[in-house]
Amino acid sequence: MKQFAIAIHGGAGTIVRSTLSRETEMSYKKGLEETLLAGDKILSAGGTSIDAVETAVKKLEDNPLFNAGRGAVFTNDGKNELDASIMNGKNLMAGAVTGINNIKNPISLARNVMENSEHVFLSGLGAMAFAEKMKLEFAPDEYFFVQERYDQLIEAKENDQIILDHSGKPKPQFHFPGSKKGTVGAVALDVHGNLAAATSTGGMTNKKFGRVGDSPIIGAGTYANNATCAVSCTGHGEFFIRSVVAYDISCLMEYKGLSLKEACDMVVNQKLVKIGGEGGLIAIDAKGNIEMPFNSEGMYRAMRTSGGEIFTGIFKEEN
């Protein structure tokens, strides 16, 4: 039987066991497992990795526990601004959107950009006009609204503080569950030998100035290439952009001959740590090897290889 495999993440950051109730932990793990199985089902039936990662990310977007799609955090002016990107390792085609709202599944819009436009990256109102043309599903503000996220905005505003979801400096007042994660993603290998990666985010609470993180940036937050690997990142986006993290993993494999594990270790635990870039990533190579490194306290993550054991984890000690 040909190998197939999938890994997903629901964000990395200061996720501390003592602040996460057993019940909340179980909700997250349930969300991760359901997502994993949705992608896995496509792969085990001989479907494509691009379908698997889109489906998995849609599930995470639809789950209000995660900061993407429904459940996205609020910007300074009380809006949700969503970013997403997707890349197909088979043909190096890619699609990405930034600064959109009221699109139920940003990752599906990114896929439409990839497959039904001559562009890679669309932004703001223009991206939404394209979504309308493509008949993507829209949803009203209420659909995206989650009280806890709004409370976070109010608190952040009172403190005149941006919540960088993955701030390197722990801010105790924001240690309540869910405040520190920021992005979701999936990577997969299908039985046809094709890799794919997808990433989606709701940004960071109280952000201003139309800030764009790494999630919609091909090469930084997302990259896939059958010759090397597929990668989806989560973390303090500014550092991930400056380090071109996702493509760096690929280059270390292609040009320096590192294994996926060695490349992930060098980028996440050495290069990013050196510049103070907190976060993590999920990565898969053409043989179905999976790595899920992070240099933060925790990362919501799950993986499964060729119908084998299901792994779900949140904290470091679960590795």
Add this chain to the structure above:
Amino acid sequence: MKQFAIAIHGGAGTIVRSTLSRETEMSYKKGLEETLLAGDKILSAGGTSIDAVETAVKKLEDNPLFNAGRGAVFTNDGKNELDASIMNGKNLMAGAVTGINNIKNPISLARNVMENSEHVFLSGLGAMAFAEKMKLEFAPDEYFFVQERYDQLIEAKENDQIILDHSGKPKPQFHFPGSKKGTVGAVALDVHGNLAAATSTGGMTNKKFGRVGDSPIIGAGTYANNATCAVSCTGHGEFFIRSVVAYDISCLMEYKGLSLKEACDMVVNQKLVKIGGEGGLIAIDAKGNIEMPFNSEGMYRAMRTSGGEIFTGIFKEEN
């Protein structure tokens, strides 16, 4: 004396000698030389590479001959949408903006993002609010207006055609001077051994849907790292994003041990050509070696090393 060097570009594309009058050619070469000397003056006086590339790109933005700042092309709804990015090879800090208008010098806004915000990438109205806060110089629509650019929009609309400034398919009707170039940029090495890169663009005529090209993407259109090189790209942006062109040059040097020349040749004349990605780039390494490869008909370009001979070129045969 320590080495210093600078290279600039004013866009690559289908620039054919037969369609460019001697007078127009001279205007472009004059603009390139003035720009080069403005950056060179800073370097020869012991200034920094980041000041030199910002100054050079500002000059190109101010020159209506080039599609950046004043002289930018028009989007489908008759607006100018400007993108820019800058990176400092000394500390790997970077700044970028997309989808802005009425900012006289987008590259200076990108530099402000790099130096006066905790972010790397700002977009649209948010980026403009930040510009206001930083007291950047604004300019009215009339300042940016160039009749020829507007005529191009009217013609493109009549043909229901987007003018990809660097379309791989030559469209004879758009071969009049100036229609095919799209981006400006500069790279420099200063006497302190620091590299920097900057890129700015007015996008493409009749573009819709808030399309973002490679120019504001760190890793794709712009990259700088003292350990390897500084790069500014110009071309069919979608291909440059998918190929993470600027960082690819750096990785080929750092991980595979290629020279700047070998890395540029591999990316521009082999990898990009293979996927149909038309365009070029300028690049400089830590020793002051400069490469200005392009796989299109021409590229507006100029360079000077340590006060030596000034080179300006437009067509292939001038190399």
